[in-house]
Amino acid sequence: MRHDDLLAFTAAVFTDRGLAPDRAREAARALCHGDLAGMRSHGLANLTRLYLPLFDDGRVDPNARPRTLRDRGAALLLDADRALGLWAAGAAMDTAVERAAVYGIGVVAVRGATHLGCAGHHALRAVDQGMIGLVASNCGRQRIARPPGGAVAMLGTNPLSVAAPAGAHPPFLLDMSTTAAPTGRVRQAAREGSVLPEGLLRDDAGAPVTDPGAFDAGRAHLMWLGGEAGQYKGFGLGLMVEVLAALVPGAGMGPSTDALSGDGGPSGRDDDIGFLVAAVAPGALRDGTAADAEGLFGALLDCPAVDPSAPVRYPGWHEHERTRECLRSGVPLDADLYAELAGVATRAGLAAPEPLEER
Ligand SMILES: NC(=O)c1ccc[n+]([C@@H]2O[C@H](COP(=O)([O-])OP(=O)(O)OC[C@H]3O[C@@H](n4cnc5c(N)ncnc54)[C@H](O)[C@@H]3O)[C@@H](O)[C@H]2O)c1
Structure with a gap:
């Protein structure tokens, strides 16, 4: 197509x-x-x-007519008025970029939004202007993942993205759910009839689950990033997104006593989603960052690979190559x-x- x-x-x-x-x-x-x-x-x-x-x-x-509730120059608070997040997050990033051009940083906190899709698409808008973009989104009051050791889902899959220019190299683009996988990936595998790798789902007893259908059947729940021994790190990242993207703007939040009335499985709706969208203009602080970025990411691409047929790449490289190929x-x-x-x-x-x- x-x-x-x-x-x-x-x-x-x-x-x-x-x-x-x-x-x-x-x-x-x-x-x-x-x-x-x-x-x-x-x-x-x-x-x-x-x-x-x-x-x-x-x-x-x-x-929807998003409203500015506070404007502090470098930082704004917006109510998205139930605007489509696919549009509203990009508009928020454009505002953050405008403010970063003046102050060196622009931060737009948004509440009352809906689902923004891939966080990284919006973060990349800052890269188009030579800036670093950060996008964090919570999932409103939707609860999917349990705290480590918890028996009740409390948080969404809370995506986080940071994108940065890399000179002549493809931009750096970290774009991920803070759970080990987003629900979309699990459901896609279920539709395709494929098996998931271990480390994404587990059952109530903590045993790994690879059948993606077990998630919607209530027989498995999502793990956090960080692997078996690092669940607190991924949970911490998910909570970090909840703080930045929902607590700061005053959006709907996952953790609440409402969660306790269910069966412990996913609950709540992803209404009143919050975003934190930020742009940083590194050139506002010092000269030479563009050349340094090219050196940084170039050195990584030059890192000798254990297997020469699998060269070292950084987040964003494959997305950039695939985009070029698909456009062609x-x-x-x-x-x-x-x-x-x-x-x-x-x-x-x-x-x-x-x-x-x-x-
Ligand atoms: N809006 C929401 O509520 C929501 C929730 C969860 C996820 N998402 C979106 O879902 C999308 C998919 O998320 P995901 O967690 O499945 O991402 P993923 O696991 O496919 O990729 C995560 C990161 O790892 C990097 N990466 C993967 N393989 C790599 C490799 N071989 N070499 C170098 N880097 C590599 C990617 O560039 C990416 O930055 C993202 O766009 C995310 O924003 C949205």
Whole structure:
């Protein structure tokens, strides 16, 4: 599929749901980033699973008018007014970049938002301006993962991303859930009938689970990043995101006594999501950071590999290469996803994007 065709189609779907064309285009770019960069769990597969139901249920307002509640110059507090997070997070990053150009740093704390998709897409907007971008998002009041030793889910998968220019090299782009995997990856594996590696899910007794279907069946729960011995580190990262992205702006939070009334499994809804979006302009503090970044990431690429057929790469390198390749040769979509998009097109009275080989 040509990326431009996917973008135009996705933007048309969002416009059909009431988004203004400029917002629809930015939201489409954010959603299509998943398939373009290889984060398929957070790409177009979520159109029918996550975003269209938000419109159907009135949980997102296509005409939302985000309000500035506090403006301290380098730091702002916004209420997103239930705007589509795919658009609102990018708009927040643009504001952070504008402020960083003046103050060296810009921080935008957002509450009342909805799901932003891949955090890294929004972090990369700062890189386009030669800055470092940070995006943290909580999952509103949705609770999926348990504290280590806990019997009740308390936090979401709380994604975190930092992106930085790397000179002539592909940008650094750390973009991840703070749980060992996002739920989207587990459900994608369940749809595809594949087996998960150990270290992502475990059962109540702590034994590893590799059947992805066990998660939605309530027989397994998500682990944090950090491996068996490092669960407190991943949990700490998840909590860090909750503090930055939800406590700071006053968004909905996962940990609450409401969690105690359920069966310990996932509970709560991902409404009133919070973001912390920041841009740092390293050039505001000293000269030479761009050249130093090129040296830093170049040295890593030059690191001798144990296996010469598997060279050392840093986060973001593969996404950059895949993006270039997909822009050149098309974005691969599996047949089931294409059929879903064709169904969306039919229901909306739109033309489905045309597969490349049928042109
Ligand atoms: N909005 C939400 O609520 C939410 C929640 C969870 C995750 N997400 C999104 O889901 C997406 C997928 O998250 P994930 O945790 O599955 O990511 P992942 O595990 O695929 O990748 C995590 C990081 O590891 C790096 N990486 C992976 N393999 C590498 C390799 N071989 N060499 C070098 N670096 C490598 C990637 O560049 C990335 O920065 C992200 O875009 C994330 O923002 C969103």
